[in-house]
Amino acid sequence: MSSSREFVRYEPARTVQTPVIELIGVTKEFVKPTGEIHTVLSNIHLKVEKGEFVSIVGPTGCGKSTTLNLIAGFEPPSEGKVQIHGEPLQGINPRAACVFQTENAFPWKTVIDNVSLGLRLRGENKGDAYEKARTWIQRVGLKGFENHYPHQLSGGMRKRVALAQCLIVQPEILLMDESFSALDVHTRALMENELLTIWEETSSSVVFITHDLEEAIALSDRVIVLTAGPGATIKGDYPIHLPRPRNVSEIRFDPEFMKLHEQIWNDLRDEVMISYANANRT
Template sequence: MGEAAVAEKSGSINPASRAVGLNGVTIAFTVANGTYNAVEQASLSVADGEFVSIVGPTGCGKSTLLNAAAGLIAPAAGSVDVFGRTLTGLNHDAGYLFQSDALFPWKTAIDNVAIGLEIAGVDTAEAKRRAQEWLTRVGLGNFANRYPHMLSGGQRKRVGLAQVLIRDPKILLMDEPFGPLDAQTRQIMGNLLLDLWSADKKAVLFVTHDLEEAIALSDRVVIMSAGPASHIIGDWKVPIARPRDISEVKLEKGFHELHREIWNMLKAEVLKGYAQSGA
C-alpha cells in the first residue's frame, strides 16, 4: 500500500454511501508576502459509518483539512461533498469536537449539553432530560450542575462529546480531541468514544498526531505529508477486529506490523517538518 492506494481508495467508495469527500482540496492563507497553501490537492473519502484517522507531523494542516470538511474554511480550489451534495457554508450534518476548550464557560454541564437541542427548537424541559441522559452516558450523571472550570480536562471532554452527540450528527469531526489529556485518560476516553460510536456507527474523521491512537481507534489511517502544500500520501486499512479495547489492542497481532509500516513513511515526513520549521 502507499501512494497507489490513495487514488484507488478515493475512487472505490460509491458516492452515494460516501459521507464526506474531499476532492483535490487546496486551502490558502494570506500571509505578509502573498498566499501560503497550507493544504494542496488533498483528496479523501470517508464512507458512511467508517472511522478514519488523519495522522501527520505537527503543522501539516490536518486541522485545516478538518475545518474544510466542517465548512468553517472554504477551499481555494477543489470541493467538499457531504452525502453526495457539494458543501457550501457550514456542514450541518457534522458535529465537531475541538482540540481546545469549546464549552460555554457560563453554562453548567447540563446546559452546555442541552444547548444544541434548545437552539433547534426542542423545549427546555425535554432538552434537559435528554442532556441528563447523555451526561449519564458519558459518566457524568452527577456533575450536571458543575460549570466547566469545576471539571477536570477529561470531564470537560466528556461534556464536549455529549454536547456534540446529543444532536445526533451523521458525521463526527474530531480535532485531536484527547490531545491535552494524560495517557490514562486518553485511553479511557478512546474506549468511551468507541463504545458510543459502535452504538450507531457514524462516519468519523479523527485528526491526531498519535499514530498508536489512530490505529487503535480507526478503520482506516491516512497520512499527510509535511506542510506547506501538504496532501495525503498514504492510506492504510486497519485489519484489527472490533470491538476493541484501546489498552489491549496494542498486543494484537498485526498492530506492530502496521505501526512499523506506517511509521516508516510518517517518520520521513516528521523529519521534513522539523527541517522546514527550523526546530
C-alpha cells in the same frame, strides 16, 4: 531516511452508496501578511463512508486541522470542492459537530445546560432537551454532575461534557481535532474507549485528527498520512483490519497492530524529517 514518496492507497469495497464526505481535488491557500501565497493543502482526494472512523496524521503544520475546517465548512477550498452526501458544501456543514482540543463549554452554564444547549438552539423545549441531556450525561459517565459547572470538573470530565454536547444532536459527521491530547495517559485511554463504545452504537462518520500514531491505529478503520507542507497531499491511506470491539490499551499488544505501526511510521517518519529540515531552513 527513505527517499520513497510512493502512495499507499486503500480501495474500499465497491458500493453504490454515495460517500458521506468527499474532497475532490481540494487545494487550500492563504495569503501571508507579506502578500505571499502559502499553499497548505494541494490536490487532496479523500472519501469517508457512512459509519467510518478515519484518522489523519502528519507532521506539524501539514494541514490536518485545515482539512477538518474544510469539512466543517469553516473555510472554503481555494480549488476543488467538498461534497457532503454528493452535494457541494456551501457554508457551515449542518450535518457535522466538532470536538476541539480547547474547552467548548460555557463556564457560566451547568453541565446539563451546556449539554442541552444544542437542542434548545434548534427550538426544542427546555423539558425535552433536559430529558435527553440527562440520558447523554449518564451515557458519558457523568450522572450526578448535572448541576456542576465546568471549573468543578476534571479535564477528563470536561471532555465527556464536550462529547455529550456533540452527540446529543446526533450528528452524521463527528469531527475531532486533538480532542484528547491534553489528558493524562490513563484518562486518555478511558476517553478513547468511551468514544469507541458510543461510536459503535451510532452510525456517525468520524474524522479524527491526532499526532499520536498509536491512538490513530487503535481507534480507526483507516489512517491517512499527509505529506510535509507546504502543499501537503495524501501520502498513504491505510486500512486498519483489527477486530472490533476494541480496547485501545489491549489492542496495542496485537501483533498486527505492531506491524501496522511499523509500516505507517515508516511513511510518517520520512515526512516528519522533511518537515523538520524545512523548518530549520527558514
